Amino acid sequence: MSELHFDLLKRLSEIGGIPGREERVRELVEAEVKDLVDELRTDALGNLITVKRGSAPDGERKRIMLSSHMDEIGFIVKYIDDKGFVRVQNAGGFDTKNLYARNVIVWARGGDLPGILNPGGRPVHIASPDERKKIPEIKDLVVDLGLPADEVKKRVRIGDPVTLVQEFREVGDLLCGKDMDDRASVFVQIEVLRALQGVNHPHDVVAVFSTQEEVGLRGATVAAYSVEPDIGVALDVTLAVDTPGVPAEEATTRLSDGVAIKVYDTSMISTRWLVDEFIELAEQSGIRYQLEILMGGGTDGGAIQRSRGGVPTVTLSLPTRYIHSVVEAVHKADVRAEIDLLVAYLSR
Incomplete structure (x- = not known):
């Protein structure tokens, strides 16, 4: 072949x-x-x-x-708060410990929007010991689109897809992505x-x-x-x-x-x-x-x-x-x- x-x-x-x-x-x-x-x-x-x-x-x-x-597996937009942060609903099953600090794309009106997916809460520098150990739930995840709230609400609708971003690589004999x-x-x-x-x-x-x-x-x-x-x-x-x-x-x-x-x-x-x-x-x-x-x-x-x-x-x-x-x-x-x-x- x-x-x-x-x-x-x-x-x-x-x-x-x-x-x-x-x-x-x-x-x-x-x-x-x-x-x-x-x-x-x-x-x-x-x-x-x-x-x-x-x-x-x-x-x-x-x-x-x-x-x-x-x-x-991915997400759909569930809610947009007054600061423009997007909450998501999962579509398929995730191991959420793999979802820290991920690049995502929101399929918005007028074209895709790049975003950052991360759990809400304190960063590690000021988190309590218990907070550092916590594995996030889907409800804890937010997407930051880096835009004013009114712009986000204008372009993003409830139900819009959110997909993860990752480059495909060959790693030795493995195909990875x-x-x-x-x-x-x-x-x-x-x-x-x-x-x-x-x-x-x-x-x-x-x-x-x-x-x-x-x-x-x-x-x-x-x-x-x-x-x-x-x-x-x-x-x-x-x-x-x-x-x-x-x-x-x-x-x-x-x-x-x-x-x-x-x-x-x-x-x-x-x-x-x-x-x-x-x-x-x-x-x-x-x-x-x-x-x-x-x-x-x-x-x-x-x-x-x-x-x-x-x-x-x-x-x-x-x-x-x-x-x-x-x-x-x-x-x-x-x-x-x-x-x-x-x-x-x-x-x-």
Whole structure:
């Protein structure tokens, strides 16, 4: 296979798109895939649904639905006080200890506004010992836009998105930035469509770039209902807890050990015969893989599996360090392994 387009992953990582406001991501993805697929549409929830038709005769072709979500965890404007400071509501789950002194963008009328997100209260120089130890709650966070209150209230509305800002970097063999969850999987899905050009694949590949996963698998739920897939393959990230301070048995997955084939999470139990098919194919093809049991969290696979009368479904995961922070990190070798395994599966 050709060299991967990590410049695309950089653009996907750095662009903003909270649940329900994925339009900037969708525009970027659509521009990348429009020449790689036979059909393309956007549904009422903003899912981008693409179809690459297979070569098998009518009546023999199955529909294999891939799904990776475009949304990222972020915030919406909740309140603007008399000094012009903005309070926020989270859209998706944060570990708030990762939210000190962050650069953000408020999607305001007339254009984006740069802001500073920080907890209110005393700075460390004058804080009490107890205040220094406190982990902030979402209600403690404020956005400083550096503008007079009347200007803020003129340009910012309740419900405006607030997205974090972080530069994408390559750190050794790691690809690091915000929104590897799940833009790394969006990237994988695009690269799979690219790799399938000129490759015979018997079944229709319905690649869905879904919305609102971080707030309850909402986009994939309606997409799976309309697509009516025969097989579902969700693409997402999973915990790589292979850093100091955590026992080996709690690692979930480890970076560079290969693509993770999910067995269980709190949204789904992967269909066992599909798990076995992917294991067998990985071993036959010499593709590194690991098995995943995730004790907290779910993926689009849970929505696909429970659609209509039920769909045989498996999730392929990218092991990721520092999930739900702005320095989420995946390993280049695991990205390659996931692309190789998917292409091998789809072209069988």
